[in-house]
Amino acid sequence: MPFVPVILWTDALLWLLVAATVAYLWVCAGRPHLAAPWLRVVKSRAAMVSLTLLAGYGTIGLADSLHFRLALPATAAGGTSAYSPQVLSVLDLALAQLRRSEETTYSAPLATRLFALEEVRRPDGRLVREYPRLRYGGARLANEGERGSDVAKRALAGLGGAALLWLPFGALLWPLRRRAPQVPWGAAYATLGAMLAIAGPVLALSLAYHVLGTDKVGQDVLYLSLKSIRTSLVIGTLTTLVMLPLGAMLGVTAGYFKGRVDDAIQYVYTTLNSIPSVLLIVAFVLMMQVYIEGHPQLFPTTAQRADVRLLLLCVVLGVTSWTSLARLLRGEALKLAELEYVQAAHAFAVPHLRILTRHLLPNVAHIIIISLVLDFSSLVLAEVVLSYIGVGVDPSTISFGIMINAARLEMARDPVVWWSLASAFGFLLVLVLAANLLADAVRDGFDPRVRVGGAALQGTAG
Amino acid sequence: MLAYILRRALYAIPILIGVNLITFALFFVVNTPDDMARMQLGAKRVTQVEIERWKAAHGYDKPLLWNERASGTGKLRDTVFFQKSLRLFAFDFGAAEDGRNISAEIRTRMWPSLALAVPVFLVGLAVNITFALTMAFFRATYLDFWGVVLCVAMMSISTLFYIIAGQFLVAKLLDLVPISGYNTGLLAIKFLILPVAIGVLSGVGEGSRWYRTLFLEEMGKDYVRTARAKGLSEAVVMFRHVLKNAMIPILTGVVVVIPRLFMGSLLMESFFGIPGLGSYTIDAIQSQDFAVVRSMVFIGSVLYIVGLLLTDISYTLVDPRVRLE
Numbered sequence: 001m002p003f004v005p006v007i008l009w010t011d012a013l014l015w016l017l018v019a020a021t022v023a024y025l026w027v028c029a030g031r032p033h034l035a036a037p038w039l040r041v042v043k044s045r046a047a048m049v050s051l052t053l054l055a056g057y058g059t060i061g062l063a064d065s066l067h068f069r070l071a072l073p074a075t076a077a078g079g080t081s082a083y084s085p086q087v088l089s090v091l092d093l094a095l096a097q098l099r100r101s102e103e104t105t106y107s108a109p110l111a112t113r114l115f116a117l118e119e120v121r122r123p124d125g126r127l128v129r130e131y132p133r134l135r136y137g138g139a140r141l142a143n144e145g146e147r148g149s150d151v152a153k154r155a156l157a158g159l160g161g162a163a164l165l166w167l168p169f170g171a172l173l174w175p176l177r178r179r180a181p182q183v184p185w186g187a188a189y190a191t192l193g194a195m196l197a198i199a200g201p202v203l204a205l206s207l208a209y210h211v212l213g214t215d216k217v218g219q220d221v222l223y224l225s226l227k228s229i230r231t232s233l234v235i236g237t238l239t240t241l242v243m244l245p246l247g248a249m250l251g252v253t254a255g256y257f258k259g260r261v262d263d264a265i266q267y268v269y270t271t272l273n274s275i276p277s278v279l280l281i282v283a284f285v286l287m288m289q290v291y292i293e294g295h296p297q298l299f300p301t302t303a304q305r306a307d308v309r310l311l312l313l314c315v316v317l318g319v320t321s322w323t324s325l326a327r328l329l330r331g332e333a334l335k336l337a338e339l340e341y342v343q344a345a346h347a348f349a350v351p352h353l354r355i356l357t358r359h360l361l362p363n364v365a366h367i368i369i370i371s372l373v374l375d376f377s378s379l380v381l382a383e384v385v386l387s388y389i390g391v392g393v394d395p396s397t398i399s400f401g402i403m404i405n406a407a408r409l410e411m412a413r414d415p416v417v418w419w420s421l422a423s424a425f426g427f428l429l430v431l432v433l434a435a436n437l438l439a440d441a442v443r444d445g446f447d448p449r450v451r452v453g454g455a456a457l458q459g460t461a462g
Numbered sequence: 463m464l465a466y467i468l469r470r471a472l473y474a475i476p477i478l479i480g481v482n483l484i485t486f487a488l489f490f491v492v493n494t495p496d497d498m499a500r501m502q503l504g505a506k507r508v509t510q511v512e513i514e515r516w517k518a519a520h521g522y523d524k525p526l527l528w529n530e531r532a533s534g535t536g537k538l539r540d541t542v543f544f545q546k547s548l549r550l551f552a553f554d555f556g557a558a559e560d561g562r563n564i565s566a567e568i569r570t571r572m573w574p575s576l577a578l579a580v581p582v583f584l585v586g587l588a589v590n591i592t593f594a595l596t597m598a599f600f601r602a603t604y605l606d607f608w609g610v611v612l613c614v615a616m617m618s619i620s621t622l623f624y625i626i627a628g629q630f631l632v633a634k635l636l637d638l639v640p641i642s643g644y645n646t647g648l649l650a651i652k653f654l655i656l657p658v659a660i661g662v663l664s665g666v667g668e669g670s671r672w673y674r675t676l677f678l679e680e681m682g683k684d685y686v687r688t689a690r691a692k693g694l695s696e697a698v699v700m701f702r703h704v705l706k707n708a709m710i711p712i713l714t715g716v717v718v719v720i721p722r723l724f725m726g727s728l729l730m731e732s733f734f735g736i737p738g739l740g741s742y743t744i745d746a747i748q749s750q751d752f753a754v755v756r757s758m759v760f761i762g763s764v765l766y767i768v769g770l771l772l773t774d775i776s777y778t779l780v781d782p783r784v785r786l787e
Contacts (some may be wrong), residue, residue: 194633271477271480276763277760283488381620384620385620389744390748397480404626411626411630416630425619425620427618436614441612
């Protein structure tokens with residue numbers, strides 16, 4: 001099918017970030033002193049488990065970051081080819097079944113009937129109020145009584161498919177173990193197995209049912225949850241593109257030059273810090289909203305407007321959160337600037353810029369890496385709260401915050417509609433938990449104090 | 463001491479000016495009052511007459527920084543910057559979108575906010591320290607390990623989940639407390655129990671893990687080894703020596719947030735219908751009432767600066783090694 005690629009801003013930056021990460025790890029792999037902390041990180045079982053989980057999330061998020069517009073079916077006049085205004089991603093194609101199968105309103109997970117009473121005209125002409133059959137969920141069943149056996153059959157088939165997919169990965173274990181025996185590859189393999197064991201049956205069932213039910217307007221909740229992953233990843237990672245240069249440059253410069261420069265930079269971050277962060281973000285976002293509404297001609301499609309808003313939200317979060325990184329780096333740079341090797345560089349008349357980039361930045365890199373990984377989970381959680389307040393992503397973007405916001409009154413219904421909230425919180429919890437566990441491992445691997453402290457602790461405990 | 467406090471207080475002035483300039487730039491320069499009027503009036507096709515009327519009603523019809531037409535000091539005073547931004551320094555916040563006086567509103571709404579925030583803060587501190595001390599006491603055992611795992615898991619759960627699940631479980635299913643609402647005086651207690659409990663619970667993970675690290679850091683120090691060498695029991699070492707010394711970073715760390723307790727909690731108050739400053743702010747955000755948001759930004763930064771000042775003072779009070787210069 002012919003298509004035209006659409007490169008959204010966040011797509012381009014996300015892929016750029018992926019490329020940069022790969023390049024960085026490549027550089028690390030070639031230098032033992034850079035690879036050592038990462039080896040300490042992956043030695044931890046928890047880190048391998050969470051890396052595998054994050055890789056799963058990342059695959060979904062990146063598949064959702066390749067956008068294009070499909071060609072419309074050629075019309076009779078069909079000279080030039082026209083493209084649909086709807087921007088789709090590779091993930092949308094893979095989940096086409098889920099995306100298209102919209103019901104009219106709520107339906108419970110794996111249900112065959114709607115959750116709400118509707119007036120239905122029977123074949124014999126009578127009007128009855130009943131729970132109508134779903135358009136897609138279990139529609140292929142002639143007899144609803146067979147639902148249990150049908151679900152079991154499909155789940156087993158999915159499980160079988162997952163096993164077939166999983167077992168070949170086992171062959172990779174041996175060469176990996178031989179190359180890096182200290183890494184717990186078994187933990188990663190087991191996690192992969194668990195992920196596939198869940199994903200296989202879910203995907204198999206999703207072809208015929210709404211595995212996590214549908215929401216108020218009848219959209220499949222599983223589809224919404226999977227689409228939300230990209231938004232979370234974008235917020236958690238792209239924010240660093242703003243935060244990192246600001247925090248690293250200003251922090252190290254302040255600590256190195258001291259005096260007036262230090263005063264000025266400290267003044268800037270104390271001022272920014274003194275504004276309650278939520279309110280600062282609110283102020284930025286409100287202003288951005290006014291601007292976007294005042295200049296509709298700049299954003300031709302909804303997808304582009306939503307994308308620019310998502311990107312600007314990252315910028316805003318970056319501008320409000322670089323201060324803590326800058327403060328940490330300033331403190332470290334103050335200490336480093338007094339050390340002999342920096343003094344020696346001065347004595348050799350090495351220019352300031354070179355001292356900053358060659359001698360100071362590499363020696364604070366561990367702080368930067370630790371705080372980037374640590375910030376990821378808090379940024380993901382912040383998006384949820386901000387979208388809930390109404391100053392987060394564009395309402396047309398699919399995100400966990402928007403899902404929770406839309407579902408906030410569902411717990412007050414009777415009977416309770418729990419599946420939207422449960423899915424959003426479930427997917428969110430796994431993502432944030434994995435990120436937090438990884439952050440712990442990264443801190444243990446990179447922070448020299450943790451190693452010294454740990455050794456001292458073992459000494460006292462023994 | 464007095465001279466020190468005075469100097470620190472003077473240091474606050476440039477910061478507040480900076481805050482003022484940032485808010486002014488955000489609210490008036492990036493978008494002109496015309497944009498704001500269009501946004502407030504809603505419709506796409508608003509006539510210029512309507513915009514002018516809205517601006518006149520809200521006092522945005524003046525020049526931004528310099529009024530050519532006024533005379534004398536009026537050139538400076540009769541401007542948006544003076545009327546809307548500089549007046550904040552005198553805690554004169556003007557009127558909200560609905561015409562009510564913001565200062566009066568703040569004075570009545572700060573009490574419900576405090577009634578929620580102060581118990582959350584105090585109970586939270588006590589719970590976190592107890593939990594952290596327990597983990598540190600049983601360090602390097604299964605209790606410690608699973609305690610840390612619990613903390614990480616609890617940190618990973620969104621605050622919204624604690625609120626929604628707590629409200630559903632305790633207020634709706636078990637019907638122990640009202641779902642939301644507020645009352646004055648002692649009658650407020652039944653409305654506050656659940657929000658306080660949820661507020662404490664949602665902070666336990668992060669707080670106790672942080673305090674545990676502080677305790678462990680303190681336990682690696684020389685005086686602890688000396689105390690053990692004297693033959694003191696582990697309990698005495700922990701409670702007499704480690705706890706007291708670890709309280710220094712803990713106390714000085716939390717002092718900075720104490721003044722901010724006035725601002726209340728955005729989420730908690732809006733979910734539980736508590737008429738405090740948090741729900742006031744969130745209502746203002748949702749109705750895009752810029753005057754209220756601007757005032758809350760200013761109050762927030764004043765309170766933060768007070769917090770910084772209190773932190774400096776508390777250092778000198780609890781740690782005799784710190785001297786004011």
